[in-house]
Amino acid sequence: MTAIDAQPAPPEATAPRRPSLSPSRAADFKTCPLLYRFRTIDRLPERKSLAAVRGTLVHSVLEKLYDLPAAQRTPESALELVEPAWAELRDEPGIAELFETSQDDGAETDANAPESVAAWLASAGKLVEKYFTLEDPRRIEPHGREELVEVTLPDGLLLRGYVDRLDVAPNGALRVVDYKTGSMPREAFEAKALFQMKFYALVLWRTRGVVAAQLKLLYLGDGDALTYAPDEAELVRFERTLLAIWAAIERAVATQDFRPSPSRLCGWCDHQAFCPSFGGTPPPFPTEAATAAGWQTLPIVERD
16 A cells, blocks of 8 residues: 555544445345344344364465475375364364364264364365365475455445455466365356356456456365366456446445345255245344445435
8 A cells, every 4th residue: 555645644634434345245145135234234143053164274285385494295295294283273263162072971973973183184184185186385485475455446435355365377367276175066157166266367457457367166075176267358347237236236235125035055055034035023124334434325214
């Protein structure tokens, strides 16, 4: 960030907070506007899952792998990084509870019993090993890892996201890489998978003036990869899509009207107790918090 004045601005002169759009929050709104509200505006707590925490662990290992000299980026070295990465992660709130079990008496448990830490770490290790079937990290020198990319579009919309890995070729060509710990989706769902990557490609194009030569999703669950090469016209269309999503979000915030959109994904939602589709009632809209976060809301008129 470039300083505008020689002296720091007083607190009252600092720029106000303003909302931004990320790939995950845009996907939330497309999936279910009420879910977007619960996550982004109400910020309701959600349970952690072993799968999500494992994904965080594997991402951390693959990020740290590239701290090693190229010749040392081997499967063996990567597996040695699992325990230190887990040591950094395991004390975070809610993680220890995922492994709680009543197996102290040695009785046989059912299939729904929590995993042991050792078995869970072994499953993470298998995902790390699978990575080496997709790429040879000894031949890659990333330009960025877990890199924040952001841009403000001409209409004022702030786009923000974190790229797992950004590679830059000697000729300036960009490759955006994202690690997924699941399996590659069926062809019918590829567009949804690429939504996040096109988001990154758009931000990089707007900030660097270069259209990414390749968007690459590495699926460690089954050792497969999905690659895509966008073009400038496609990114222009995608930008219009994001602007339309943002306009719908702004209308929903202004009117405090977020509708649920029931689907098969509801089975994994933590907020059914507050969802009208399941007989629940959303909490009062947090107007003060929304205003503090930079949202513009309209006064609600009581109807007879």
